[in-house]
Amino acid sequence: MPYYRVVGEVPRKRHVQYRRPDGGLYAEELMGEEGFSSDSSLLYHRHLPTAIVKAEAVTPVTETRLTPNLPLSPRHFRTQDLTSAGDLVNGRVLLAGNNDVRLSYATSDRPSELYRNSMGDECVYVQRGRVRFESTYGAIEAGEGDYVVVPTGTIHRWVPQGQVNVLAIEASGHIRPPRRYLSQYGQFLEHAPYCERDLRGPSEPLLAEGEEVPVLVRTRGGLTRLVYRHHPFDVVGWDGCLYPYAFNIDDFEPIVKKTHAPPPVHQTFEGPGFVVCSFCPRPLDYHPEAIPIPYNHHNVDSDEFMFYVGGDYSARRGSGIDVGSVSLHPAGFTHGPQPGAVEAVIDAMGRGVTTTSEMAVMVDTFRPLDLGQGALSCEDPGYAWTWAR
Numbered sequence: 001m002p003y004y005r006v007v008g009e010v011p012r013k014r015h016v017q018y019r020r021p022d023g024g025l026y027a028e029e030l031m032g033e034e035g036f037s038s039d040s041s042l043l044y045h046r047h048l049p050t051a052i053v054k055a056e057a058v059t060p061v062t063e064t065r066l067t068p069n070l071p072l073s074p075r076h077f078r079t080q081d082l083t084s085a086g087d088l089v090n091g092r093v094l095l096a097g098n099n100d101v102r103l104s105y106a107t108s109d110r111p112s113e114l115y116r117n118s119m120g121d122e123c124v125y126v127q128r129g130r131v132r133f134e135s136t137y138g139a140i141e142a143g144e145g146d147y148v149v150v151p152t153g154t155i156h157r158w159v160p161q162g163q164v165n166v167l168a169i170e171a172s173g174h175i176r177p178p179r180r181y182l183s184q185y186g187q188f189l190e191h192a193p194y195c196e197r198d199l200r201g202p203s204e205p206l207l208a209e210g211e212e213v214p215v216l217v218r219t220r221g222g223l224t225r226l227v228y229r230h231h232p233f234d235v236v237g238w239d240g241c242l243y244p245y246a247f248n249i250d251d252f253e254p255i256v257k258k259t260h261a262p263p264p265v266h267q268t269f270e271g272p273g274f275v276v277c278s279f280c281p282r283p284l285d286y287h288p289e290a291i292p293i294p295y296n297h298h299n300v301d302s303d304e305f306m307f308y309v310g311g312d313y314s315a316r317r318g319s320g321i322d323v324g325s326v327s328l329h330p331a332g333f334t335h336g337p338q339p340g341a342v343e344a345v346i347d348a349m350g351r352g353v354t355t356t357s358e359m360a361v362m363v364d365t366f367r368p369l370d371l372g373q374g375a376l377s378c379e380d381p382g383y384a385w386t387w388a389r
């Protein structure tokens with residue numbers, strides 16, 4: 001995170017004695033990235049954050065196998081047809097992944113247990129429903145269209161308010177706003193499609209009390225359940241530049257050109273080996289002879305994973321793709337609008353249509369995506385041939 005935040009009570013100086021009302025010391029904890037050479041926060045716990053009383057290995061509930069995209073093919077997965085058991089963490093159905101990122105879908109109305117992903121940051125996109133995100137830093141109320149970015153190692157849980165559908169983007173490192181949106185010192189620049197005011201962080205400590213609290217921990221080695229002597233949400237205050245935050249896709253300010261703009265104008269976040277882009281409702285390109293949907297293109301270094309979350313995506317007309325669908329257009333395959341889509345959008349412009357309602361979340365990966373069993377179980381097998389009709 002590029003800017004400083006303080007929540008609750010913290011001492012005037014860091015690393016000095018900070019005492020509870022009963023005279024005991026609060027326990028200071030430094031959460032820091034990249035060997036404490038990057039963003040960090042200091043948290044003050046009522047109890048020791050190191051006190052664990054039990055550790056047990058946990059077998060994953062869901063299938064985590066990946067298979068190569070062979071024979072190479074564009075794909076259409078219908079998350080509308082997926083059912084997932086469990087909660088928004090252990091019920092994630094793996095759609096695609098590689099060594100850099102895993103992309104999963106989950107739907108649940110059940111609270112998750114406390115969870116710490118120590119492999120990388122997560123960006124969880126809420127497709128539908130409302131959910132309270134609770135963490136050592138405090139809570140964030142999230143709803144439809146929110147990206148919730150969870151830093152590596154943050155102990156948290158998801159508490160749905162009714163049925164919630166999410167796309168979980170699990171990175172192998174840190175997820176950040178694109179570097180080119182930021183000043184030398186980390187402030188969002190005027191040309192960026194969003195800024196600090198659009199990011200919602202926790203605003204007050206949770207101050208939870210409890211004993212013998214289990215926390216599911218994910219590491220490269222697998223899953224472990226650690227039982228903490230005291231509840232990890234016992235923080236009375238924290239400050240720093242490292243914390244979870246939410247950003248709503250409606251707050252993305254689309255950049256429109258006279259003729260069609262390529263995907264980098266939609267970029268929202270970057271992570272190691274991938275980018276996240278938001279395609280939002282916006283005015284159509286305004287050249288009198290513009291074709292306001294993509295030209296045929298081959299993103300030679302990327303696999304394009306597109307999750308259609310709202311509106312009408314004109315370029316995929318007649319392909320069977322609908323809200324809830326995922327398309328995967330891999331490197332090695334040139335893709336573009338389905339037959340008739342270009343003519344249809346030109347006709348619509350002739351009838352006075354000046355805007356597009358499309359809304360989609362795209363993850364472009366720099367290494368090929370392998371396919372999860374969840375994706376294969378909801379695949380539309382005819383999609384690859386729709387351009388040849």
Ligand SMILES: [Fe+2]
Nearest residue numbers: 297304329335
């Ligand atoms: Fe594309």
